[in-house]
Amino acid sequence: MSRAAERLRLMINHLDRSSATISAVPTYAQTFTSRPQTLRFTHDTDLLTPEQRLFYEENGFLLIKNLVSEEDIDKFRMAFERICRQEVKVPGLVVMRDVAIVKSEFVADEKAVSKLQDFQEDPELFRYCNLPQILNYVECFTGPNIMAMHTMLINKPPDAGKKTSRHPMHQDLHYFPFRPADSIVCAWTAMEKVDRQNGCLVVLPGTHTGTLQEHDYPEWEGGVNKMYHGVRDYDPKHPRVHLEMEKGDTVFFHPLLIHGSGMNKTQGFRKAISCHYASAECYYIDVKGTLQENIENEVKDIAIRKYGLGEITFKDTWALRGRLVQGERTSL
Ligand SMILES: CC(C)CC(=O)SCCNC(=O)CCNC(=O)[C@H](O)C(C)(C)COP(=O)(O)OP(=O)(O)OC[C@H]1O[C@@H](n2cnc3c(N)ncnc32)[C@H](O)[C@@H]1OP(=O)(O)O
Ligand SMILES: Nc1ncnc2c1ncn2[C@@H]1O[C@H](COP(=O)(O)OP(=O)(O)OP(=O)(O)O)[C@@H](O)[C@H]1O
Ligand SMILES: O=C(O)CCC(=O)C(=O)O
Numbered sequence: 223m224s225r226a227a228e229r230l231r232l233m234i235n236h237l238d239r240s241s242a243t244i245s246a247v248p249t250y251a252q253t254f255t256s257r258p259q260t261l262r263f264t265h266d267t268d269l270l271t272p273e274q275r276l277f278y279e280e281n282g283f284l285l286i287k288n289l290v291s292e293e294d295i296d297k298f299r300m301a302f303e304r305i306c307r308q309e310v311k312v313p314g315l316v317v318m319r320d321v322a323i324v325k326s327e328f329v330a331d332e333k334a335v336s337k338l339q340d341f342q343e344d345p346e347l348f349r350y351c352n353l354p355q356i357l358n359y360v361e362c363f364t365g366p367n368i369m370a371m372h373t374m375l376i377n378k379p380p381d382a383g384k385k386t387s388r389h390p391m392h393q394d395l396h397y398f399p400f401r402p403a404d405s406i407v408c409a410w411t412a413m414e415k416v417d418r419q420n421g422c423l424v425v426l427p428g429t430h431t432g433t434l435q436e437h438d439y440p441e442w443e444g445g446v447n448k449m450y451h452g453v454r455d456y457d458p459k460h461p462r463v464h465l466e467m468e469k470g471d472t473v474f475f476h477p478l479l480i481h482g483s484g485m486n487k488t489q490g491f492r493k494a495i496s497c498h499y500a501s502a503e504c505y506y507i508d509v510k511g512t513l514q515e516n517i518e519n520e521v522k523d524i525a526i527r528k529y530g531l532g533e534i535t536f537k538d539t540w541a542l543r544g545r546l547v548q549g550e551r552t553s554l
């Protein structure tokens with residue numbers, strides 16, 4: 223064990239003993255304040271090693287190798303294919319096609335699907351969000367009461383030549399009208415080998431300690447997908463890490479971590495499945511007049527069409543989709 227890790231272990235032991243004096247059932251406020259400043263981003267559940275806690279605290283992400291079995295991933299893939307072949311209809315599901323394909327003469331078929339969103343009503347795909355080995359890690363970031371707030375299966379297509387397969391650098395918190403940010407985490411699992419060739423995730427380590435930045439559509443010549451906002455100005459000299467992963471590897475990351483993904487230069491569709499989790503004790507905020515107002519307006523326009531309702535609040539688009547996966551549903 224490194225010296226830093228050893229120091230952390232001693233510190234954690236000490237803090238655990240001191241926090242044992244806090245009442246057994248923490249109050250609402252304590253849930254968010256009882257964690258010591260030095261370990262702001264992780265909870266102690268006996269799962270993370272001191273090295274892993276320190277790594278997430280410092281970098282804002284944690285990669286766990288081989289967390290989801292091949293068998294499960296193959297089942298998720300089959301469920302995805304059934305949806306693409308339109309053999310099942312899933313309430314609330316959003317099927318997204320790449321902008322380069324939508325705006326061309328391309329005949330729609332299963333290969334045109336670049337992303338599924340909101341699969342909470344598909345029992346097979348939603349099984350991903352309930353996998354015990356994923357939830358055990360999620361709990362280290364959210365605490366024991368856990369909501370699955372946002373689900374995606376990303377089928378990054380071979381780039382059609384316009385670089386639209388890229389996902390601009392962004393912070394996921396831009397899309398979320400709930401807080402606190404530190405009680406939200408994304409689990410993202412590679413459904414096959416992902417590398418720089420097929421457009422793996424790219425992260426800017428440590429950016430989770432910053433604040434939410436202004437996001438907007440990047441000015442890309444070849445176009446950009448609907449709602450793919452990017453951080454308007456980010457330091458191009460900030461160190462970048464390309465997260466190359468094998469099938470089943472899973473990365474957990476903080477919603478303020480700046481990340482994106484590069485162009486898919488292969489002929490295959492790069493697949494990943496993900497879920498954003500939040501503590502059920504998180505609360506909704508009003509984003510009117512904040513940097514998030516632009517995304518609120520876009521989401522509301524689409525939601526009004528999708529749900530066929532006259533008016534829907536940004537908050538309700540989230541409350542409708544969120545599902546309890548562990549513990550008690552309280553605030554969200
Ligand atoms: C943390 C997390 C939330 C981060 C992210 O996921 S960032 C990305 C989030 N992206 C989204 O949420 C987009 C979700 N996508 C959707 O809601 C849908 O795919 C839509 C873009 C609304 C299209 O819905 P669909 O049912 O296919 O409707 P239509 O085929 O009738 O198209 C309606 C108008 O939208 C256009 N469109 C469709 N796909 C795209 C695209 N990929 N990029 C840009 N524009 C697009 C389409 O051309 C049509 O435009 P008009 O002909 O009305 O001008
Ligand atoms: N010229 C650019 N302007 C703005 N964002 C970019 C630009 N090039 C890449 N990005 C973004 O940076 C992230 C990582 O891109 P990355 O550099 O890994 O991919 P790439 O440029 O497509 O391929 P390569 O591996 O050859 O560099 C992606 O989010 C991508 O959208
Ligand atoms: O899978 C990817 O390419 C990144 C997706 C992503 O970051 C997102 O949808 O928020």
Ligand SMILES: [Fe+2]
Pocket residue numbers: 392393394481
């Ligand atoms: Fe993201």
Ligand SMILES: [Mg+2]
Pocket residue numbers: none
């Ligand atoms: Mg590049």
